[in-house]
Each structure stands twice: as C-alpha cells, then as structure tokens.
Amino acid sequence: MSFEIPIGPQHPALKEPISLRMTVDGEVITGVDIRLGYNHRGVEKVAEEKNWTQNIYLTERICGICSHSHATCYVQGVEKLMELAPPKRGLYIRYLVSELERVHSHLLWLGVAGHEAGFDSFFMYTWRDREIVMDLLEMISGNRVHYAINTIGGVRRDLDEGQKARILEGVATLRKRSEYYFHIGANEPSFVGRIAGVGMLSKEQAVSLCAVGPVARASGVARDVRKEDPYAVYDELDFELCTADTCDVLGRVVVRVKELLESYKMIEQMVKGLPDGDIACKAPRKAKPGEVVSRYEAPRGENIHYIKANGTDKPERLKVRAPTLGNYPATVEMLRNGFIADIPLIFAAIDPCICCAERTVTLVGARNGEERLVTLGDLRRLAIERHQSAPPKRNAVWPI
Amino acid sequence: MADLRTVLYLLVYPGLVFLFVYSTFCEWFDRKVYARLQNRMGPTHTGRFGLLQPIADFLKLMAKEDVVPEAADKRLFSVLPVIGLAVVSTAGLLLPVWNFDLGLPGWTSFSGDIIVVLYLLSLPTLILFLAAWSSTNLFATIGGSRVLTMLFGYEVPLFLSVLSPAILADSWRLAEIAAFYQARPLLLLANLLGFLIAVVAVQAKLERTPFDIPHAETEIVGGTFTEYSGKKLALFRLTFDIEMVVASGLLATVFLGGFPGGAVIGFVHFVVKTLFVIFLLSLLRALTSRIRIDQVVSFSWKYLAPLAVLQLLATILLKGLLK
Numbered sequence: 062m063s064f065e066i067p068i069g070p071q072h073p074a075l076k077e078p079i080s081l082r083m084t085v086d087g088e089v090i091t092g093v094d095i096r097l098g099y100n101h102r103g104v105e106k107v108a109e110e111k112n113w114t115q116n117i118y119l120t121e122r123i124c125g126i127c128s129h130s131h132a133t134c135y136v137q138g139v140e141k142l143m144e145l146a147p148p149k150r151g152l153y154i155r156y157l158v159s160e161l162e163r164v165h166s167h168l169l170w171l172g173v174a175g176h177e178a179g180f181d182s183f184f185m186y187t188w189r190d191r192e193i194v195m196d197l198l199e200m201i202s203g204n205r206v207h208y209a210i211n212t213i214g215g216v217r218r219d220l221d222e223g224q225k226a227r228i229l230e231g232v233a234t235l236r237k238r239s240e241y242y243f244h245i246g247a248n249e250p251s252f253v254g255r256i257a258g259v260g261m262l263s264k265e266q267a268v269s270l271c272a273v274g275p276v277a278r279a280s281g282v283a284r285d286v287r288k289e290d291p292y293a294v295y296d297e298l299d300f301e302l303c304t305a306d307t308c309d310v311l312g313r314v315v316v317r318v319k320e321l322l323e324s325y326k327m328i329e330q331m332v333k334g335l336p337d338g339d340i341a342c343k344a345p346r347k348a349k350p351g352e353v354v355s356r357y358e359a360p361r362g363e364n365i366h367y368i369k370a371n372g373t374d375k376p377e378r379l380k381v382r383a384p385t386l387g388n389y390p391a392t393v394e395m396l397r398n399g400f401i402a403d404i405p406l407i408f409a410a411i412d413p414c415i416c417c418a419e420r421t422v423t424l425v426g427a428r429n430g431e432e433r434l435v436t437l438g439d440l441r442r443l444a445i446e447r448h449q450s451a452p453p454k455r456n457a458v459w460p461i
Numbered sequence: 462m463a464d465l466r467t468v469l470y471l472l473v474y475p476g477l478v479f480l481f482v483y484s485t486f487c488e489w490f491d492r493k494v495y496a497r498l499q500n501r502m503g504p505t506h507t508g509r510f511g512l513l514q515p516i517a518d519f520l521k522l523m524a525k526e527d528v529v530p531e532a533a534d535k536r537l538f539s540v541l542p543v544i545g546l547a548v549v550s551t552a553g554l555l556l557p558v559w560n561f562d563l564g565l566p567g568w569t570s571f572s573g574d575i576i577v578v579l580y581l582l583s584l585p586t587l588i589l590f591l592a593a594w595s596s597t598n599l600f601a602t603i604g605g606s607r608v609l610t611m612l613f614g615y616e617v618p619l620f621l622s623v624l625s626p627a628i629l630a631d632s633w634r635l636a637e638i639a640a641f642y643q644a645r646p647l648l649l650l651a652n653l654l655g656f657l658i659a660v661v662a663v664q665a666k667l668e669r670t671p672f673d674i675p676h677a678e679t680e681i682v683g684g685t686f687t688e689y690s691g692k693k694l695a696l697f698r699l700t701f702d703i704e705m706v707v708a709s710g711l712l713a714t715v716f717l718g719g720f721p722g723g724a725v726i727g728f729v730h731f732v733v734k735t736l737f738v739i740f741l742l743s744l745l746r747a748l749t750s751r752i753r754i755d756q757v758v759s760f761s762w763k764y765l766a767p768l769a770v771l772q773l774l775a776t777i778l779l780k781g782l783l784k
Contacts, residue, residue, distance in 0.1 A: 066599055074679040088603075088754065177679045179670050179751025185499035251671050252750040401603065402753045405679040 063091065066401070070099045074177060074405035077415035081408065085401055093396045095389055100415055101422035108379040113139055113213060113348065116376065120366070121207050123381060124417045126169060128207045129162045130359035131366070131381065131417075136211045137292065138355030138368040142348040143213065151215030151340040152293045157228075157331045158201060158210050160324045164235065165194045166360035167317045167324075170412045171242060174314060177405040178255045183245065190238045197231045200224055215341025225332050236325045243318045247311075256310040260395040260407035263308055272391040273384045274362020275320065276411050278304045279312035286358040297334075298327050310410045347374045359384055361412045383417035470569065474724070475558045480550055483732075484702035485515035490736060491705070491743045498747035515702070519695050527691030534595040541595070542689075542696035545588045549703045552581035556710045557636035558731060559724040570636045575627055578635070578711055579620060582666065585704055586612050589675070589685050592697075596688035604675040604684030607754050611665060611674060614761035619662035621769035622655035625776040626715050635711075639719020649718060651779055655772040656716040658765055660741050663708045665757065667701060669742065671749040672757060709738035 063086045070078035078099035084092035104123055108116050116139075121132040133155060140147060147155075168191040175183030195205050202208035202218060210216045220228075246252065262272065267280035277284050281304055287295045288302045303319035305312035348370040355366045362384030369378040388411040395407050425432050435443075470476055489504060489512055496503030504511025529535055554569060555578050561570035586608055593605025627633060629648065630641035642649050665672040676684030683689075689697060713719070713734035720727040720734070752760070 064599070066603070073682055175750070179673060179677060179679070180749070181670070182499045182747045183750070185501060189500055249748075249750065251752050254756060255750055255752055400753060400755075402674070402677065402680050 068404055068408075074408070075415075076173075077413070079413070079415045081396075081404070083396070083401070083404065088400050088402070090396055090399050090401065090404070093393045095393060097389075097415075097419060098422040099419075101419045102416070105379055105381065105420065108376060110375070112374040113344075113346075113376070116379065117211055117213070118207075118209065120379075120381070121209060121211075123383070124414050125206055126166050126414060127162065127359045127361060127364075127417070129158055129211070130357055130364050131383075132209075132211045133159060134355050134357035134359075134364045134366045135368070135379070136213055137357060138353045138366050139213050139348065140344075141353045141355065142351055142368060142370050143345055144349075145214050145342060145344055147215040147342055148339040149294075149336040150219075150338045151342075153331050153335050154201075154216045154218070154220055154340060155211060156294045157220075157328060157335075158198065158208055158216075160327050160331070161194055161198055161201070161228075162208075163324050163360045164321055164328075165191055165198065166412075167321050168194065168239075170317060170360075170409075171246070171314070173409055173412075174256075174310075174406070175252075177409045178252060180249075180252050183242070183252070186238075187242060190235060193231045193235055197228055200227060212341055213344040215339070217341070219340050220332075220335065225335070228332050229329060232325045232328050236322065239318060239321045239325070243315075243322075246314045246318060253311060256314060256406060257307070259310045259403045260399060260410055261308050262391055262395050266394055267308075267391060270391040270394060271387055272362075273387040274359070274412075275313050275316045276362065276388050276391060278302070279316045280308045281306040284363075286356045286363050290356060292356070294331070298330050300327050310406055313410045347372060361385060361414060361417075362387060381417075381420065383414065385411065385414045386418035386420070388413075389418070470559075471554070474728075475553055475556060477550060480553050480703050480706060481699070484699065484706045485519065486512070487706050487709075487735070487739055488515040488702045491739055491746075494740060494743040495747050498744070519699060522695035522698070523692050525691040527693060528688075530596060530598065530688050532597045533688065534597075537591060537595040538688075539693065541588050541592045542693045542700065545585050545592075545700040546696050546703070548581050548584045548588070549700055549707055552578050553703060553707045553710070555581075555635065556707065557639055557714060558720055559727055561636050563636055563640055566634065570634060573633045575623070575633055575635050575638070575711075575715070578707070579623060582704065582708055582711070583612075583616065585700060586666065592689070593675075593685040598687045600681040600683065601685055601687045603681050604687070607675040608668075608685060610754055611668075611672065611757055614758040615662040615665035615672075615765070618658050618761055618765035618769040619666065621766070621773055622658040622662065623711070623715055625655050625769075625773045626652045628773070629776045629780055631780075635714050636719070639714050639721070642718045643721050646718060648779075649716065651776065652716050652772070654768060654775075656712065658769050658772065659712055659716065660738065660745070661765060662761075663712065663738075664742055664745050665761075666708065667705055667742070670746045671752045673751055674754050674757065677751055705739065705742070706735060709735040709742070712738050 063084060066083050066085055068081040068083060069075050070080045080096040082094040083090050104119065108119055111119060117132050117136060120135040121128045123131040168187050172184040172187040175181065175187065198208060199205045201220065201224060202210045210218055262280050264281045267277045267282050272280065283302050283304050285302050300323045303316050303323060305315045350370055350372045352369040355368065357364045364384055365382040367380040368376050371377040392408060392411055396404065399407060423432055424435055472478060493503040504514035507513040507517045529538055555574045557570050561567060566572060590605045590608045593601040593608065627638050629651065630638040632638050632641065668675055676686055686694060686697060710731065717734045720730040722730065
C-alpha cells in the first residue's frame with residue numbers, strides 16, 4: 062500500500078517549519094519531496110538598508126545556534142573589504158568563541174540525535190553538560206545565545222585571567238564527559254543498532270551533491286575550511302580533521318564527537334597562547350567599492366557570505382549560503398529507500414537549521430498549485446481580511 | 462459477610478480504587494526513577510514529593526476538550542478506552558492477593574486463571590489497534606499496524622516464559638503456583654532466565670522505550686493516540702498504568718513467589734515485589750534507545766523466543782529430576 066505522509070511543516074521531529082513529503086510503501090520510503098519557505102524573513106533585503114555595523118547584529122540573528130558563525134563570516138568579509146587587520150588578541154578571542162560555539166552546537170546536536178532515536182537519557186545528559194559551555198559563553202560575552210562579541214576590526218570584550226582559568230576548567234570537565242558520550246554513542250547496542258547503516262551517502266554522492274560539514278566528513282570527504290583555507294588563527298593551531306568512512310548516521314555522530322574533542326584542544330591552545338595587545342582596531346565608516354566572498358566553517362559545515370560594497374556605509378548586496386542549504390540535495394538521497402522510523406534520524410543528522418537556509422519564498426496555492434507574486438501590501442490586506450472573516454474561536458466545553 | 466467481601470474486593474482492594482491509586486503511584490515511581498536516572502528531579506510540586514502529579518495529570522486530561530474526528534468510526538472510537546480499562550481492571554481482580562482459598566477454587570482464583578490473565582493482558586493491544594484504525598488518521602494507522610507487528614514479536618516469548626514456572630509448579634492456577642514457590646523458594650532461581658525474558662516482553666507489551674515504536678513521537682507524532690484527547694486519552698493512559706501494575710503483579714506472582722500472608726502482609730509483598738518489577742522496567746526504559754519495528758521482530762525471534770524455549774526445556778528437565 063503506497064501513500065504519502067506529511068512530515069511538517071508542523072511535526073514533533075522538526076524544531077522548525079519545513080515540509081518533507083514522503084511517499085511510503087508500508088514502512089519504506091520511495092519518494093521524497095522537500096519544500097522550503099515557511100520561515101522566510103527577508104534578511105538579505107534588510108541587510109541592504111542597514112549600515113556595516115548594524116548588519117553584524119542582523120547577521121547574528123540569522124541563526125539561533127550558530128549565531129556567532131554568521132556574524133563572524135560577515136565580519137571577516139567586511140574586514141577584507143575595508144582592508145583591516147584586526148589585532149591578534151581580538152582574533153584569538155573571536156575564534157575562541159567560535160570553538161565554544163561549535164562545542165555547544167555539537168552537544169546540542171548529540172542530544173537531539175538521542176532524542177530522535179528515542180534515547181532520552183542521552184539527550185538529558187548531553188544537554189546538562191551543554192550548560193557548562195553555555196555558562197562559559199555567558200561569562201565571556203554576557204549572553205547565552207547571541208554573544209554579540211564581534212565588531213568590525215576585532216571583538217568587544219576582553220578576557221581576564223580568572224575567566225581564562227574558568228574556561229580551562231570547564232573544558233577539562235567537558236572533555237571527560239565527551240569521552241564518555243563517545244563510548245556510549247559507539248557502544249550502546251540499541252542506539253548503534255538504530256543508527257548504523259542508516260542514511261547511507263557514499264563518498265561519490267557526497268562530492269557530487271555538494272554535501273558540506275560533518276555530513277561530508279562522515280562520508281570520508283576531508284573537507285573543512287579551517288584546514289583547506291585556514292583563515293585568521295587556524296593556521297597557528299594544532300588540530301586534526303575528523304572524518305569517518307561509515308557514510309551513515311553513526312559516522313556523523315562519530316565525526317561530531319571527534320570534532321568536540323578537537324575543539325577542546327583548540328580552546329586550550331587559544332586560551333593558553335592568548336597574545337597581549339589590543340582587542341580591536343578602529344574601523345572606517347565606509348567601505349571601498351568591491352566584492353568579497355567570506356568562508357567560515359560553522360558547526361554545520363561551510364558557511365559562505367558574499368558581500369558587495371558600493372562605497373557607502375551600507376552593503377549593496379549580502380548573500381548568505383548557510384550550510385544546511387548545501388546539505389538538502391544529499392538529504393533527499395539519504396532518505397530514499399529508508400524506513401519511516403529513520404526519517405527523523407536522517408534528517409536530524411544533517412543538523413538542519415531551517416531558518417538559516419530560508420533565502421527565498423514562493424507562494425503556491427494550496428488547492429490549485431498555482432504560483433504567484435504578491436506585494437507586501439497585498440499580503441497585509443489578505444492577512445487583515447482573513448483575520449476579520451475568521452469565525453470566533455470556540456472555547457473548550459467544561460465537562461463538569 | 463461474603464457479599465461485603467465481594468464488594469470490597471471489586472471496589473476497594475484489589476478493585477477499582479486500589480488499582481487507580483496504586484497505578485498512579487506506580488506511574489509516579491516510574492517517572493521518578495526514570496528522571497533520577499536522567500539526572501532530573503521528576504515530579505516535585507503536586508503533593509508531597511510530587512506524589513499527586515499523575516492524579517493531577519489524569520484530572521487535567523479529564524477536563525480537557527474531547528475531540529472525535531469527523532471521519533472516525535465514532536461509536537468504536539469512543540467505547541474502546543472504556544473497554545480497555547475494564548479489561549485490564551478485570552485482569553487485576555485475578556491476581557491472587559486475598560479472598561481466595563487454596564483448597565477451594567472460586568471465581569477469583571481457579572484453575573487456568575493464568576491463561577485468562579495473559580489473555581486479558583493481550584486484549585489492550587488489539588483494542589489499541591482498533592482505536593488507531595477507527596480514528597482513520599494517517600499517523601494512527603501506521604501506529605496501529607506497528608502495534609500488531611510488535612504483538613507477533615513479543616507475545617510468544619512472554620507466554621512461553623510465564624508458562625514455564627507454571628509447568629514446574631504443575632498447576633495452571635496463580636495461587637497454587639505462588640504457594641508452590643513459597644514452599645520451595647530455591648526453585649525460583651530456576652526461572653531467572655524466564656523472568657528476564659518476561660520483563661523485556663512486558664516492556665514491549667506496555668510500549669515503553671525501547672519498544673515505544675507505535676507512538677514514537679519523533680516519527681509518527683502521537684502514533685496510535687494521535688486523534689485521542691481529553692477523557693478518552695485519560696482513560697487510555699490509566700489503562701496503561703493499570704496494565705503495568707497488573708503485568709508486574711503477574712510477574713511477581715509467577716517469578717517472585719506471590720504475596721503470602723493474607724491481606725495485610727500480602728499487601729506489603731505486593732507493593733515491594735511489583736515496585737521491584739517496575740524498577741526493572743524503568744531501568745530498561747532509561748538505558749536504551751528506541752529500536753526499529755523490524756529489529757523488534759528479529760530480536761524477539763532470534764533471541765527472546767529461543768531463550769524462552771530453552772527456559773521451558775530446562776524447566777521440564779528439572780521437573781523430571783525433582784521427581
């Protein structure tokens with residue numbers, strides 16, 4: 062019996078709206094259709110109306126988990142446009158926050174993977190430990206989610222000795238715990254039985270479908286901007302590129318846990334080797350005309366910002382290519398011929414950040430499938446009409 | 462006097478009141494153990510130590526709006542939760558707690574009641590399937606088919622493992638089986654393997670992790686319960702709580718020597734032994750991840766069923782040796 066099941070736009074497995082339409086035959090998936098555009102916010106358009114500094118805070122809000130990634134990617138590009146050389150201490154603090162963010166993102170993902178596989182204990186433990194790194198980030202920047210530590214030409218807050226000691230202490234605890242999770246993730250039979258051999262993506266497919274980040278690395282493609290095109294401080298740090306060759310969800314778990322361990326190594330190196338000096342240099346208000354592509358290895362994969370300047374204090378164009386977007390074609394391939402039970406796992410394994418990847422929206426009529434263009438004024442009028450003509454909400458009947 | 466006893470039996474202990482209160486306590490215990498194993502607090506606010514939380518949840522659900530889908534088979538959809546509750550409560554009456562006479566089989570304890578209890582404990586699964594099917598929801602339908610698929614996996618190992626102590630005791634009557642092992646406690650060790658198999662099978666019957674496949678929320682939303690809300694959902698949840706009590710009571714009777722000592726001391730036995738079984742179930746729930754439906758079936762037939770047969774053979778051999 063073949064039928065179509067809708068996963069999303071609202072579904073417990075999805076934390077953000079996206080629509081996956083699965084054609085299933087019994088428990089086996091035969092066709093996949095991904096539909097985007099439920100969370101479009103027009104970030105790129107807004108960026109054209111704000112100046113260089115204001116845009117740092119806008120790009121930071123593209124994503125709630127890898128907020129620092131987008132802000133850093135943008136700031137890197139703008140600094141290149143303005144031909145600025147931020148002081149070393151500023152860069153060290155900036156990329157220290159980057160690595161802490163990677164730790165928090167990967168721990169979050171491990172928990173989500175556990176939860177999707179129905180392993181809630183794993184979820185509770187990893188999220189408990191994620192608090193350690195969240196507290197560190199709060200201590201450094203004052204915020205848990207949007208750190209707002211970047212500025213053009215450096216960072217906004219300095220580190221003192223006490224903070225350095227607390228970071229090292231927190232990282233030591235986390236390393237111990239992560240090794241334990243590595244042990245569980247690779248050995249607990251019901252968990253491994255659930256994720257091994259699921260969502261296969263061969264090396265060739267990963268390359269041809271342009272998979273990025275841990276998804277590509279789990280298929281044996283050694284691709285990491287930090288190694289291939291070391292930006293800022295990464296050529297001074299000693300770390301390894303983590304890959305796996307199992308090509309499945311298990312491989313993606315392994316790659317992420319290994320990356321956690323590498324990040325701890327980098328954090329320790331950066332804290333211990335923090336150079337003296339200023340944390341920021343003064344940036345000009347305007348940038349010379351030109352264009353730049355900024356690459357940054359976000360926790361989810363390669364993040365690309367294209368920035369075009371026209372000589373004013375505002376960008377002429379900002380284009381964001383979030384890593385999740387790069388992984389969608391591979392996801393369709395991974396889902397095909399899988400089981401219904403594997404949908405959340407496979408989809409979660411790319412660590413989707415849907416609002417990151419929402420760059421455009423198409424309006425499609427639900428009944429006739431017709432596509433059309435609507436102006437903002439029309440949308441507003443439609444919304445008001447709909448609101449006014451909606452029937453009054455019926456209250457629940459109290460049984461007693 | 463006999464009538465009063467019967468009324469007490471039906472309504473108070475081990476009847477409806479006791480089953481309701483004790484099953485909510487067991488749910489609290491399960492949640493607390495599960496939470497502590499996950500480094501959480503579990504319920505703390507409602508009542509002392511959060512003891513009233515399951516009752517509060519039950520009352521809250523009873524007060525919620527109760528929606529019956531347009532396309533559903535309305536009569537079947539509405540009546541199934543009540544039948545489920547009635548079935549498991551009836552099974553609870555057959556546990557040899559008190560009000561039975563070893564020499565004189567009555568309507569609460571008779572030869573073959575172990576079969577009846579097992580049968581009554583199988584019914585909720587079918588009821589769940591019918592509930593899923595009658596609600597016509599896509600996710601519920603998938604959940605319903607998973608319920609039945611799983612049934613083919615765990616039911617045979619459960620029956621085999623529960624019946625092997627009965628064979629050793631040479632009786633089909635729960636009270637006699639319990640009395641047999643009370644007289645020879647060492648023989649309980651012979652059934653250890655069967656006990657472990659039965660715990661795993663009961664976990665699957667109760668649809669708890671790693672066997673919570675029919676209502677795996679990240680895959681098929683509410684699964685079998687997707688369309689259920691309000692009073693009907695409350696009754697279903699109560700059904701599962703009571704089923705947990707009855708199933709652990711059954712395991713305690715068969716594998717842990719029953720509940721000797723009449724109503725009072727027997728009550729202590731009942732609480733301690735069922736909580737022990739529930740503790741094992743919670744442990745299993747906290748330590749595993751959900752497996753796939755095909756893995757359940759292959760696991761049951763590759764490992765559980767052969768081990769249960771092994772237990773059965775060992776029991777038969779032991780019985781021959783004892784004679």
